[in-house]
Every structure is written in C-alpha cells, then in structure tokens.
Amino acid sequence: MTALDTKPRGTIGSHIGEPQARPWLYAVLGIGLVLVVTPFVWMALGSVKTEGELRANPPTWWPQNPTLDNFRELFTRLDFPQFFANSVVVAVVVTLGNLVFCSMLGYAFAKLDFWGRTWLFRLVLATLMIPGMVTLVPLFVLVSNLGMVNTYFGLILPFLAGPFGVFLMRQFIQGIPDELIDAGRVDGAGEFRIFARVVMPLCKPALATLAILTFLGSWNNFLWPLVVSSTEDMYTLPVALALYSVGQNSTQYGLLLAGSMVVVVPILIVFFALQKHFVQGLATTGLKS
Numbered sequence: 182m183t184a185l186d187t188k189p190r191g192t193i194g195s196h197i198g199e200p201q202a203r204p205w206l207y208a209v210l211g212i213g214l215v216l217v218v219t220p221f222v223w224m225a226l227g228s229v230k231t232e233g234e235l236r237a238n239p240p241t242w243w244p245q246n247p248t249l250d251n252f253r254e255l256f257t258r259l260d261f262p263q264f265f266a267n268s269v270v271v272a273v274v275v276t277l278g279n280l281v282f283c284s285m286l287g288y289a290f291a292k293l294d295f296w297g298r299t300w301l302f303r304l305v306l307a308t309l310m311i312p313g314m315v316t317l318v319p320l321f322v323l324v325s326n327l328g329m330v331n332t333y334f335g336l337i338l339p340f341l342a343g344p345f346g347v348f349l350m351r352q353f354i355q356g357i358p359d360e361l362i363d364a365g366r367v368d369g370a371g372e373f374r375i376f377a378r379v380v381m382p383l384c385k386p387a388l389a390t391l392a393i394l395t396f397l398g399s400w401n402n403f404l405w406p407l408v409v410s411s412t413e414d415m416y417t418l419p420v421a422l423a424l425y426s427v428g429q430n431s432t433q434y435g436l437l438l439a440g441s442m443v444v445v446v447p448i449l450i451v452f453f454a455l456q457k458h459f460v461q462g463l464a465t466t467g468l469k470s
Contacts, residue, residue, distance in 0.1 A: 278341035287350025
C-alpha cells in the first residue's frame, strides 16, 4: 500500500458526501417534510372552512368559501381569555419549576459526592419506565386528600420536576469541567452560589431543550387537567376545546380546528425563540461521559 492509498474507504461520511447519494438523501428528507407538514397545512386550511365543506365527501383541499366564523365563534362562545390564561399560568410555572428543580437535582447527581447517589439516580431512571396511567389514580387521590382539586396547585405541583429533566440536566452538567467548580469552592463560594453563577450560565443549551419539551408537554396536557378541574373557570385550552367542540349531535370540526390553530401558536413562538439552543442541546447532551 502506497501513501496515496491511505484514504479510508467504506465510511458513512464518504458515501453521504458523494454527489450521486445526495439526490436520494434530498428525496427522503423531502418526503419526510411533506408527511410532517401536511397535517398542519390541513388544520390551517380547515380552520377557515365551513362545517358543511369539512364534512364533504370527497373532501376538498382548498377552501371554496373561506370564512373566519370558526374563530369568531371560538372567541365569543368560549370564555377564551380565562382558558388561555389558565394554560399560560400552568405551562409557565411548570416550565420554570422544572428548570430550577431538575437543574438542582442534575447538579447534585453530577457533581456532588454523597452516599447512595448512584442508586438514587437509578431510581430516578426507573421511574421513566412507569407509564403515566399507572400513577394517575394514586396521584389524584393524593391531590384530593391535600385539598388541591380544582386549584392551580393541583394542576401544577405534580409536574414541577420530572425524571427526564433530571436525567437531561445531569448528563449535560457532567460535561462541565470540575476545575471550574473547584475554583469557586477555593474562592469561598457555597454550592448554591456555584450552581447559580457557574453552572447555570453554562447550561443554556440544556435549559432551552428542557424548557421547550416541558412547555410543550404542559401546554398540550389534557387528561390531568380534565380529571382535576371540576369547574369551567379552571379549564385549560385543550380541555375547553374538547368539551365545547362537541355539539348536540356531532363534533364541530371547524371550531376544533380553529382552536387547534390558536393552541399551536404559543408553542411555535417558544420553539423559534429557543431553537438555536434547542438544537445545540440535543446535539451535545448525553455525549459527555
């Protein structure tokens, strides 16, 4: 073998970089993009259709007589400001709680040496394998015994910290050099000050990832608010849309699609605001030992 034959062969990167492989790659990505975007386009177009056109057979793609009646009914028939405010309060507080408490737990598991740390972290990971439906009834009984049914506390407290967030933050914080933390301790800083001044500023990608995923899950949560809320003034948007879009004889799909459009907008705003850190967090979290 000569010096000219040292180029690696058969690697994945070399095949992807070949010009003849790019059209197939673009075709696969294009098909995936169409499959992902099509339901959202259908939702947007359906939100300005009449109820009769939505039920037409065969269905129509473009609205024949676009109308905003669905949105007018959404804002006039429902107590939309109250439902929207409930969703915002619950999603924002749950997200902030996860950012604080999951970061604290992740820092403790990653950088603090205490007895039983490994087994406690394994216990946290084990809870990831338990379906939410299994804990729904015990959690409701606990909230009911504490007198938190039909309150913001009942909607928020059970979700202020989650095992996935703890795992995510622990994996990311493990990659922070120990020398930075030791330098803070030498300077006389306590653990809370080190956590706030040294660790948290370095965790922006992981925090953005956790914030988006937590906000998305809390904003779209339907089953728990439906179970805990007993009066209309505590309904969140998903619950209100599901209950009020059902008419006397059938579901009002136009109202449901218009409400879905409104529900999606805050999620898109949060994602586009944090997408740079979100992508960086997904790319780096878990790759450090």
